[in-house]
Amino acid sequence: MKKILHLTVFLALIAALAGGALGFANSMTAPVIAENELKAERDTLKVIYDDVPDSAFVVEKENVSKTIQKVFKVEGKGYIFKMKVTGYKDGTSFLVALDKDGKVVDYVAISNGDTQGLGSKVTEKPFREKLQGADALGSEIDEDTITGATVSSKPVIEGIKEAAKYQADHLK
Template sequence: MKKILHLTIFLAVVAAVAGGALAFANDLTTPIIEKNQLAAEKESLKILYPEASDFKSVALKGDSKTIQKIFQVDDTTYIFKMQVAGYKDGTVFMVAINTEGDLLKYHAISNGDTSGIGTKVTEDAFKASLEGKKANEPLDTISGATVSSKPVVEGIHEAAAYVDEYLK
């Protein structure tokens, strides 16, 4: 009985020390991780609009599971950072939409779906099929990669609806 009590106390102490070490490591790395994420985000924004000097962050109104952030490029253009589900891990992308509802630019940041099929949403052919169209109208999905491309199209439609509701 005495041995069980000692082992229990020892295990509790080890767990407390490990938990404290993890909390300390988290406190040290959180600012670095946030700084790196912001740098990667700005790099993606510069890919879409290299001529822009600054991107103003816009507060998200309402509730959305796919819209992560919104940035304002100029008086009429907004960039949405989106994350949508797919076949496996889904897609993170940015889409620029103006207040007229035009889909100006699309940039896939990452895709965790099946290589060669689901990853087609990151290719230039898919990008070309989207840019220049109206964001709130039907957009083409990729044949054979519907499970990956359909959520991207639905996310774009959600961003267009957001522009219509909150940003006009």
């Protein structure tokens, strides 16, 4: 009985020390990780607007919906939406920039976990070019933007339309 009590105290002490060490390591690395993530995010935003300073990208809203992860206001340009949609497998993360009238300024895929070939076409130049200048609230873009890849392209198009509707309803 005495041995069990000693082992219990010893294990509790070891667990407390390990927890403290992990907490300390997390407090030291968390700011560096957050800074690196912010830099990577701004670098991705600069793909759309390379002519504006970093300070022009201001986070307007976060976690607006399951699809809209962040909304960035870009001084003098409009808004960029960071989106995550589900697709055939892992879905697509992307940025879509909209002007004040709801037209797509640009679209940049960040990641895509869908089938290589058809599903990954939402990351390619022809898809991006087809979206540029399209009215996101109108019928200029549709779910069949990529023939045969509607499982991947449909959620992306629906996400862009959701962003445009959110912008029209909540952002001016």
